[in-house]
Amino acid sequence: MTYYLVIFAAGFAGSFHCIGMCGGFACALGHDPRGRTATVERHLLYNLGRLTTYCFLGGLAGALGAVWCTSQGMAVPLLNGPLDTAQRVLAIAAGLLMIALALQFFGLLQGLHRATIGYGGSTLAASLRNLQKSQSRAAPVAFGVFNGFLPCPLVYAFAAQAASTAGALPGLLVMLSFGLGTFPAMLMMGGVGRVLAPAWRQRGVWLAGSFILLLGLITLGRGILPFAAHVGHAWAIGPSG
Amino acid sequence: MTERGDHLCSHCSLPIGLRAMQRTVNGEDCAFCCYGCCIAFQVKHGKGEEWEAAWLLIRLGVGAFFSMNIMLISLLLYAGTFSGPDAWLIPWIHLLLWIFATPALIILGEPYLRDTWAHALQGRVTSSALVVLGVGAAYAYSIFATIERSEQVYFDTATMVLLLFTIGSYIEAAARAKTARDLEPLLAAESECATVVDEGIETRRPARDIGAGMLVRVRPGERVPVDGVVVEGSSHTDEAVITGESRQVAKGAGSAVIAGSINLDGPLLIESSGAGSATRWAQICRSVRDALSCRSPIQRIADRVVGVSVPVVLTLGALTVAYWAQSMPFDRALLIGLAVLVVACPCAVGLAAPLATSLGIGRLSRCGCLVRDPSALETLARTRLIAFDKTGTLTSGRSRIVGIESEGAGIDEVLARAAGLERHSEHGLARAITMAATARGLEAVATSDIRAMPGRGIRGIAEGQPVAAGNSALMSDLGWPLAPALGRRARSLEASGHSVIYVGWGGQVHAALALDDTPLPEARSTIEALHSLGLRVALLSGDLAPAAERVANVVGIDDMQAGLPPEAKRAALDQYRQHYEVVAMVGDGLNDGPVLAAADVGIAVGSATDLARETASLVLPKDGLWMLPWVIAVARAVRKTIVTNLMWAFGYNLVALTLAALGMLQPVLAAAIMASSSLLLVVNSLRLSRLPDPAPLGIPERPPSLEPDSVRRGLGVPVMAGSAIERG
Numbered sequence: 018m019t020y021y022l023v024i025f026a027a028g029f030a031g032s033f034h035c036i037g038m039c040g041g042f043a044c045a046l047g048h049d050p051r052g053r054t055a056t057v058e059r060h061l062l063y064n065l066g067r068l069t070t071y072c073f074l075g076g077l078a079g080a081l082g083a084v085w086c087t088s089q090g091m092a093v094p095l096l097n098g099p100l101d102t103a104q105r106v107l108a109i110a111a112g113l114l115m116i117a118l119a120l121q122f123f124g125l126l127q128g129l130h131r132a133t134i135g136y137g138g139s140t141l142a143a144s145l146r147n148l149q150k151s152q153s154r155a156a157p158v159a160f161g162v163f164n165g166f167l168p169c170p171l172v173y174a175f176a177a178q179a180a181s182t183a184g185a186l187p188g189l190l191v192m193l194s195f196g197l198g199t200f201p202a203m204l205m206m207g208g209v210g211r212v213l214a215p216a217w218r219q220r221g222v223w224l225a226g227s228f229i230l231l232l233g234l235i236t237l238g239r240g241i242l243p244f245a246a247h248v249g250h251a252w253a254i255g256p257s258g
Numbered sequence: 259m260t261e262r263g264d265h266l267c268s269h270c271s272l273p274i275g276l277r278a279m280q281r282t283v284n285g286e287d288c289a290f291c292c293y294g295c296c297i298a299f300q301v302k303h304g305k306g307e308e309w310e311a312a313w314l315l316i317r318l319g320v321g322a323f324f325s326m327n328i329m330l331i332s333l334l335l336y337a338g339t340f341s342g343p344d345a346w347l348i349p350w351i352h353l354l355l356w357i358f359a360t361p362a363l364i365i366l367g368e369p370y371l372r373d374t375w376a377h378a379l380q381g382r383v384t385s386s387a388l389v390v391l392g393v394g395a396a397y398a399y400s401i402f403a404t405i406e407r408s409e410q411v412y413f414d415t416a417t418m419v420l421l422l423f424t425i426g427s428y429i430e431a432a433a434r435a436k437t438a439r440d441l442e443p444l445l446a447a448e449s450e451c452a453t454v455v456d457e458g459i460e461t462r463r464p465a466r467d468i469g470a471g472m473l474v475r476v477r478p479g480e481r482v483p484v485d486g487v488v489v490e491g492s493s494h495t496d497e498a499v500i501t502g503e504s505r506q507v508a509k510g511a512g513s514a515v516i517a518g519s520i521n522l523d524g525p526l527l528i529e530s531s532g533a534g535s536a537t538r539w540a541q542i543c544r545s546v547r548d549a550l551s552c553r554s555p556i557q558r559i560a561d562r563v564v565g566v567s568v569p570v571v572l573t574l575g576a577l578t579v580a581y582w583a584q585s586m587p588f589d590r591a592l593l594i595g596l597a598v599l600v601v602a603c604p605c606a607v608g609l610a611a612p613l614a615t616s617l618g619i620g621r622l623s624r625c626g627c628l629v630r631d632p633s634a635l636e637t638l639a640r641t642r643l644i645a646f647d648k649t650g651t652l653t654s655g656r657s658r659i660v661g662i663e664s665e666g667a668g669i670d671e672v673l674a675r676a677a678g679l680e681r682h683s684e685h686g687l688a689r690a691i692t693m694a695a696t697a698r699g700l701e702a703v704a705t706s707d708i709r710a711m712p713g714r715g716i717r718g719i720a721e722g723q724p725v726a727a728g729n730s731a732l733m734s735d736l737g738w739p740l741a742p743a744l745g746r747r748a749r750s751l752e753a754s755g756h757s758v759i760y761v762g763w764g765g766q767v768h769a770a771l772a773l774d775d776t777p778l779p780e781a782r783s784t785i786e787a788l789h790s791l792g793l794r795v796a797l798l799s800g801d802l803a804p805a806a807e808r809v810a811n812v813v814g815i816d817d818m819q820a821g822l823p824p825e826a827k828r829a830a831l832d833q834y835r836q837h838y839e840v841v842a843m844v845g846d847g848l849n850d851g852p853v854l855a856a857a858d859v860g861i862a863v864g865s866a867t868d869l870a871r872e873t874a875s876l877v878l879p880k881d882g883l884w885m886l887p888w889v890i891a892v893a894r895a896v897r898k899t900i901v902t903n904l905m906w907a908f909g910y911n912l913v914a915l916t917l918a919a920l921g922m923l924q925p926v927l928a929a930a931i932m933a934s935s936s937l938l939l940v941v942n943s944l945r946l947s948r949l950p951d952p953a954p955l956g957i958p959e960r961p962p963s964l965e966p967d968s969v970r971r972g973l974g975v976p977v978m979a980g981s982a983i984e985r986g
Contacts, residue, residue, distance in 0.1 A: 159319020
């Protein structure tokens, strides 16, 4: 359980990063003329759409991780048992990816930043712009779904973490925790529309970077260290229990 | 309403064919070649609150919402999360999936169902039928399985296949719109609006409604809508669409501007010199539109394959299910059949050729090269021999008279009579004669009953007696004698490679005019570039051997045939064709129309005649000979792209179909590969738009062509005042 709480916390801290980009969308979604309840409903639907996309990505990443592990000769991924080679490779890859993305939050590796943000974003953003104007009740869901697919280093980092769990359910839960972690800030942005001071946002981004760095190091450690009984073991108990 | 709606997709400008979708966007009728283009166009252009695009995106988003939830739950099912003590949950989860899948299927599947239904009413089966049938079967079976409480349901497969197909076609259409970007200026002429100034009041009117004498204001960044003369203002224009050379041309009051050029930096007030629908630009636009809606031979084959493949695939799917049902549970067999249907969707095959061809046509026309027939590109790429006409093609076509030998007549009389005839001809040599007469201040003798004798010359009646100008063949046809001394001098001129025109009247040859035609400065480098592309180059000239030989030597052509009348040129082409299979002919499009039409690819350089009557299938801009190697390189790139596209599309379909029929491909995976296959094709084709611009082949910079033609030609005439003329 601790594991998911950490990810929830990372998502919460990371949502200060979200405010920069997705927060703008949440603001743009704005108030519903039909009153406060309708506005809250609108934003809940939007966040539900976003959460669905995250969970989908997490479940898919976890399932792909599982497929990778089983195709390497293990029938069932055993996260609390000793790790086999395939899982080690997966953990190393995911850990490295997370560390790289975390460094990006500290302003390092700018090239990677452009690579992760640039590709395919424009078509998606055009779709989003068009959905904002629609008054339909279903529009926020669609908006949230597309929003979830926007290129975002935070999402990539946790999708990598989800893949390293090598299971559909733990992968889903990773992204669910992360997505729920982003809820407070995003709901606040949409519902209340109060903008945090830039200094706080910067601190939040650094905090998120630290969390991701930590998770990345632990994941990497799971792949490299000879026994699974270190820190990584304690974390790894979470997903299966 | 618009002609555009009939033939070309409003979004990607590809030919629509049989699977048109009609929609109204912003009050205009639009037609789309596929559902993806329909979404992408509306997302890009839809305006106002009530437009359909938001609705399309909402559908896509909400459909994705349901599908992703279904997929998530299914992933957990597959992962065995609900095994053991939780197994009692499974039927309820199946029910939940059913509840999620039904709206998803309705939302995402409706366009496919509608398309299938519309075509079924017309007795056709299209590729949407494959999707509808496959997805419908998976859904129906899953309902049955849910009620029967079976182990497996396939709601995830049904919805994900639909979702991937829809998203795939949307992304592909968005990428494909880049084809239209190159073509847009060329398709815009008919719908272009112009700001007409009438007594100080500015009104926006369609360019086609503009008549001669109207005043038109063109702001910087706008395209000049009509041919005309600048009345007010100064600016620079870019005439690349017409001339092929992207370069700033200064314009001030009194300068002529051409329709289609872009006004770069200052406002201009232009007085129209003709109808807006009669400009070369408008002609080019019509020609490009016609070309785009034509189908090349490869395309026709591909279309036939697509047409046949749907029933074949349906049969194959049914056979697959029947075969596998013998050895495994029916649901597994059904799934394999679904994979077959999904994977064999022939979208990519239908897209392979038109996409590459449109990109090629767009790329060429942006530089002023017009393709009038898409198959010309394919043929040109296969061409192994290019035959050139000489005059006006390899040479400037602006011959100058360098000598006049006469017998029993003065120079002025000879020139005045010859000019009377030749002013009725468009031939390059004829112009030289009329220019020479004008330069000497002579009045051309009024001549009637003009008859042009192709490959020989021209004849008529002046002052009551027959008069003729042309080669020696014409004179001997007429039976007019040639004084021996004159004949001797004329032959020696011919031997030195000059073109000689005999002028005769009253039953006798009176003079021989020696003309010299200089090869174009870029001719040699162009021929060298063609050689380096591995092409044979030949010269087919109607002139006498020495003149043709001289030009051939200068430009570096070793295969030369001279003294050919038009029909002999056609015979020569036929002969070449036996050796080289595909031959192209380059001419000036004026005198060699039939020959250009007889070649596999006729290429006209700077045709001045009406494009609609043009016989060449490829038209280069005026002074555009240097672009020929580039055009051939583009044609080859287009052909290569088509071939790789088709190989990929067919190869992919065959491999994937085999895998699917063997049961080795999950339907969802098949749909993902299917969608990415079309996208890969688009990416492969889009490389064409990144081909480099034509680069002048190290020839000296041309003098700026700002001055009117008459001034430039006039400069050449004083040469004839030299000693050679006075010998007569």
